[in-house]
Amino acid sequence: MKFTAKILLAAIACTSLAYADVVVIVSSKSSVAALSKEQVADLYLGKSQELGGGSAVLFDLSDDSIKNVFYDKATGRSLSQIKATWSKLLFNGKGLPPKEAANPAELKKAIAANPNAVGYLDSSAVDASVKVVLKLD
Amino acid sequence: MHKISLVIGCGVVLSCGAAQADDFTVSGFATLSASRLSTDNAAFRSDSRQPNGAGNSWDAAPDSKVGVQGSYRFSDKLSATVTGIAQHNVNNTTSPRIEWAYLDYHLSPSLEIRAGRLGLPAFLASDYLNVNYTMTAVRGPVEVYSQLPISHFDGVDALWRTKAGNVNLTVQPMLGHADFKAAFSDAAGTIASGKADVYGVNVVGEVGNWTLRAGYIGAKVSIESEPTDQLIAGLQGMGAGDVANRLAYNKERSSFSGIGIAYDNGTLIGQSEYTMRRAHSFLADTNAWYVLGGYRLGKFTPYAIAAQQKAISPTSWSDVPAPMSSFVNGLLAAGNTSQRSLSLGMRWDFMKNVAAKAQYSRITPDHGSSAGLLMYDASKGPLNAQNLLTFSLDTVF
Numbered sequence: 001m002k003f004t005a006k007i008l009l010a011a012i013a014c015t016s017l018a019y020a021d022v023v024v025i026v027s028s029k030s031s032v033a034a035l036s037k038e039q040v041a042d043l044y045l046g047k048s049q050e051l052g053g054g055s056a057v058l059f060d061l062s063d064d065s066i067k068n069v070f071y072d073k074a075t076g077r078s079l080s081q082i083k084a085t086w087s088k089l090l091f092n093g094k095g096l097p098p099k100e101a102a103n104p105a106e107l108k109k110a111i112a113a114n115p116n117a118v119g120y121l122d123s124s125a126v127d128a129s130v131k132v133v134l135k136l137d
Numbered sequence: 138m139h140k141i142s143l144v145i146g147c148g149v150v151l152s153c154g155a156a157q158a159d160d161f162t163v164s165g166f167a168t169l170s171a172s173r174l175s176t177d178n179a180a181f182r183s184d185s186r187q188p189n190g191a192g193n194s195w196d197a198a199p200d201s202k203v204g205v206q207g208s209y210r211f212s213d214k215l216s217a218t219v220t221g222i223a224q225h226n227v228n229n230t231t232s233p234r235i236e237w238a239y240l241d242y243h244l245s246p247s248l249e250i251r252a253g254r255l256g257l258p259a260f261l262a263s264d265y266l267n268v269n270y271t272m273t274a275v276r277g278p279v280e281v282y283s284q285l286p287i288s289h290f291d292g293v294d295a296l297w298r299t300k301a302g303n304v305n306l307t308v309q310p311m312l313g314h315a316d317f318k319a320a321f322s323d324a325a326g327t328i329a330s331g332k333a334d335v336y337g338v339n340v341v342g343e344v345g346n347w348t349l350r351a352g353y354i355g356a357k358v359s360i361e362s363e364p365t366d367q368l369i370a371g372l373q374g375m376g377a378g379d380v381a382n383r384l385a386y387n388k389e390r391s392s393f394s395g396i397g398i399a400y401d402n403g404t405l406i407g408q409s410e411y412t413m414r415r416a417h418s419f420l421a422d423t424n425a426w427y428v429l430g431g432y433r434l435g436k437f438t439p440y441a442i443a444a445q446q447k448a449i450s451p452t453s454w455s456d457v458p459a460p461m462s463s464f465v466n467g468l469l470a471a472g473n474t475s476q477r478s479l480s481l482g483m484r485w486d487f488m489k490n491v492a493a494k495a496q497y498s499r500i501t502p503d504h505g506s507s508a509g510l511l512m513y514d515a516s517k518g519p520l521n522a523q524n525l526l527t528f529s530l531d532t533v534f
Contacts, residue, residue, distance in 0.1 A: 038345075047305050047343045049298065055246040076403040080436075080486040087533045088271045090164055091206060092256060092264030093218050093241060094296065094307075 021123040022070045024134040025108075026051075030115045035133045041075045043118060044082075044098070046089040051116060058098035059107055059119035070120045073136040160210040166268045170200035170275065170529035179511040181500075181525050183276050185286045185319040186227045188326035190512055191525075198225040200276055200529060204236070204267055214243045222267055227318045227328065236267065236289055252293045258309055258339035259285055261350045261397030261410050270531035273406055273440050274482055275496040278427040279510055280446035284414045285393060286319035290335050301342070309339040311354075321362070323471055324514035331360035331386070350397040350410075358417070360386035365419060368464055377458050384465065389417035406431035406440070421448035421472045431484075438484040445477040447504055467515065476502050476509025491532045498525040 024040050026032050032052040042048035049055050061067055064079065071082050089095035101107035104125040111117040112129035119130075126132055172191040174181045180190030183199040191199050202224035210216045217240050223233040239253030256264055260282060265271040267288075276282070292313015299306050315333045320326040337354035365384060372381035395412035411426040424447050431440030452473040457465045482496035501522040502509040508520040 042305065050246065050300075078403075078486075080489070080492070081403065081433075083490055083533065084271045087164075087166070087268055088265040091166065091204075091220070091268045091271075093208075093237070093239070093251070094264070096162070096208075 022066065022073060022120055022136045023123045023126060023132045024074070024118065024120050024136065025111055025126065025130040026118055026133050027111050027113070027115050028129055028131045029112075030117075030131060032131075032133055035118075037074060037134065037136070040118075040134055044071070045075055045077075045085055046095045049095065051118060054116045057114055057117045059110060059117060060098040060100050061104065061107060061120070062100045062102050066120070066122060070136065074120075162208050162210075163205065164534065165203070165205045166270060166531075166533045167203045168200055168269045168529055168531045169197070170269075170527060171195045171197050172199050172525060172527040174511070175524040176520075178517060179508050179513040179520055179523065180324075181511055183279060183283070185283050185322075186317075187225050188227055188229050188320040188328065200269065200527065201225070202267065202269075206237075216241045227320060247298045248295065250293065250295045254289050254291050255294050255311065255313070257285070257287055257290050257315070257335065257354065258294075258311065258337070258352055259287075259354055259393055260352075260395065260412070261348070261399060261408070263288070268533065269494075269529065270490070270492055270533045273408075273431045273438060273484055274429060274442060274480070275494045275527045275529045278429075278442055278444040278478070278480075280444040280476060280478065281395075281410055281412050281425045281427050283510060284412060284423055284425055284446070286317045286331075287315045287333065287335075290315040290333075292335075304342045304344040306343075307341045309341075311338070312336045320512075321471060322474060322508070322510065322512045324512060326512060327362055327364055329360050329362035329365070331358060333358040333391075346400055346402045348397075348399040348401075350399075351395070353394040354392065356391045356393070357388050358386065358391045359388050360418075360420070365468065368461065368468065371461055372458070372465075375458050375461065377461070380454065380457050380461075380465070383454070384418050384468075386418045386420070391416045391420075404433050406433070406438070416450075419468045419472045421452060421469075421474070422450035423448055423474070436486045438486075440482050440484065442480040442482070442498075443478075444480075445503065446475055446510065448473040448475045448506070452505070470507065471515060473504065473506040474510045475504035475506040476500055476511075490534065491530065494527075494529045494531065496527045496529075498527075499523075500525055 043056050068079055071077055086097035090097055104121055107119050108130055111119045173195050174191050177193040180192050182190035204222040206220040208216055208218045220237040221233045222236045223231050237254055239251045239255050241249055241251045243249045262277050266277050290313035294309055294311035297308045313335055318330045320328055333356045335354055335356045339352035342349045369381045369385050392415045395410055397410035400407040408429045414423045427442055427444035429442045431438050452469045453466045478498050478500045480496055480498040485493045487493055502520055507515040513520055
């Protein structure tokens with residue numbers, strides 16, 4: 001049991017080192033073709049809810065290492081700053097923080113199913129169910 | 138004991154709900170804090186709803202609190218939110234109060250209406266003033282934020298989000314009623330209770346790293362307290378009806394307006410507000426402002442704040458009949474809470490979702506005020522400048 005846990009931890013450590021490019025994705029059914037870094041920052045800092053004429057449904061990955069890279073590159077903010085920003089919106093009833101997906105597979109499934117959904121992934125995890133709208137490097 | 142178990146009971150019920158349904162979310166916030174003032178002759182409080190404050194020994198009462206918020210999403214359009222907060226309150230207890238309890242209905246992606254108990258949008262930071270974790274400093278500067286004893290109202294508001302060029306605009310009209318209780322800043326903390334019909338509009342614009350805010354709240358306010366009621370009765374008995382009428386706070390038009398600006402590029406933080414309270418009787422008209430600047434160095438954010446509140450209406454009347462003059466003018470003088478302060482502080486984001494803060498403030502009574510916003514027995518003569526030290530741990534969960 002302990003041994004498997006160690007392997008898992010090692011695997012997680014390796015993947016986090018391997019994050020090269022983080023990409024922002026929407027459903028392949030979405031009408032949105034591309035997003036600017038500013039648009040992504042506005043969405044993930046709660047300044048804008050609008051996406052392709054509808055209300056954006058945002059997703060986070062529960063894995064802090066890729067989350068960290070995404071927020072740093074897209075918004076220039078640390079995870080504690082992001083927590084403070086979303087706490088403001090959450091406790092004033094003006095916005096709910098992004099939903100958290102447990103892993104990239106679950107994230108892709110949720111995004112593929114919802115034309116208003118937005119998320120981010122390591123570029124190596126992208127497949128045909130989702131569409132890349134911004135590459136962060 | 139009874140209160141504590143009630144809070145825990147609520148928490149348990151809410152967490153169970155959270156575990157059962159995806160549409161039910163529970164969040165919370167808490168601050169554990171200690172403050173100490175450089176004198177025992179006066180007391181510092183963070184809010185005029187606190188009937189006493191910190192003197193020259195460590196006191197957790199001014200800023201410590203626990204809040205729990207539950208939201209239930211009935212559909213994509215309809216949701217309900219309830220927020221309860223336990224903190225040192227006007228009754229000198231920590232019994233929880235219902236701060237917010239409202240239904241929120243989305244008419245369209247850009248327009249929602251809310252009804253129930255709602256936050257009063259009086260300041261730039263009104264919406265998250267209770268959640269200290271979201272603020273750089275230990276608390277909203279008291280010169281500006283303690284001007285109103287009202288933080289919520291029962292009524293309706295609307296949130297209309299639109300874009301003007303590249304500015305994300307939120308326009309929030311509101312209408313409702315608020316009952317409130319506050320304590321005067323005399324040493325005994327004399328309680329006043331009041332009611333207000335409120336209406337107003339709040340506009341927030343966000344563009345890039347900038348947030349701009351302007352708001353106006355109009356109100357018809359009535360306030361009663363035992364000492365003022367006695368003074369008014371005494372004045373009427375002496376035939377000084379016009380002075381009595383001026384002192385009575387009975388359905389008086391009052392207003393609160395302000396503008397604010399905030400900048401945050403991830404490293405550099407700046408925030409400033411200018412606010413104006415227009416009141417009546419023993420409550421002076423005040424203008425108040427603050428400027429905050431901070432700089433993030435990794436997990437550390439050193440910051441500085443300059444703030445001032447100034448009473449701009451007369452704090453003494455010359456036409457009060459002699460036997461009552463000292464009482465009435467004593468009351469008016471106590472309403473002069475003019476002060477300025479300079480604060481230096483440090484925020485340390487030392488672990489996930491928890492921030493530690495330390496803040497030193499130099500508080501100086503100003504413009505003829507005997508003790509500024511500090512609680513004080515004015516018969517002891519004017520108070521000198523004082524030092525205030527606060528340590529806080531803030532979290533969200």
